[in-house]
Amino acid sequence: MRRRAGEAAITLHPDDATARGIADGEPVLVSNARGSFEAVAEVSDRVRPGVAGTTKGRWAKFTNGATVNATVAERDSDYGGGAVFHDNRVEVRPR
Template sequence: MRGWRGSRWTGCARRGSLGWRCRTRSSRTRTVFRRRRGGWSSGRRGPRGAGADPLAGYVPPAEVADAERAGRYPLALISAASHEFLNTQFGNNPELRRRAGELTVRVHPDDAASRGLAEGQRVRVGNERGSFEAVLRVTDQVRPGVAATAKGHWPRFAGGANANAVVDERATDLGGGPVFHDTRVEITAAG
């Protein structure tokens, strides 16, 4: 089987590396994959090369593990990526908004029952930082104590707010990204 520009996978296995002719000033063959113990490696810098400890430690979540906060806001909100949008990119595209449907929040049947909420009901998801409205989906695909929604819905197309309204403005410990999976909320009937 031919690989990149004349490389053969059989030769790759025999030599232990895959050469790739790329357009550079010298136009020489450059090794892009090298066989290492346990598999193949691209030779890119790992955590140690980026200045991080190669053995990741455990840092407990700031909100989800806080027992006092859990008393006020008993549901851990997970804001996963939407299947239709790339974060908020394309969130204004009418066809993709049609495919995505309304902003929803999914909860376990026990959590919905204990709050007197029903499938398809419009609900308010909130904490002291803010709130957003969504359509409730009741499913056992979500664990008790967890609420799940999707990122990517633009506030102006989602009733004025989305999951960003309830997420803290601090950064994650590793990577410095948003804390979409470390948020506590309560869900009530909208009205």
């Protein structure tokens, strides 16, 4: 399943990728004050400007020790006690 899933990827809008000097297929670092993870940039208009999209479900032991979860708060939401991992502010830059 890991082979089929490929490398961790993060989708950026072309405007955001250009502003950051990131090309499609380039390795990037995704980070915030909580932590960071490495991914490959996928430049596409499938996401809106200002939005970076990735998937969850990768195991840290197979990804150099970090996944998207490294950038997420370890708490429950204030609305219903659910997960907080669906909305997260990060910066994406070339690695």
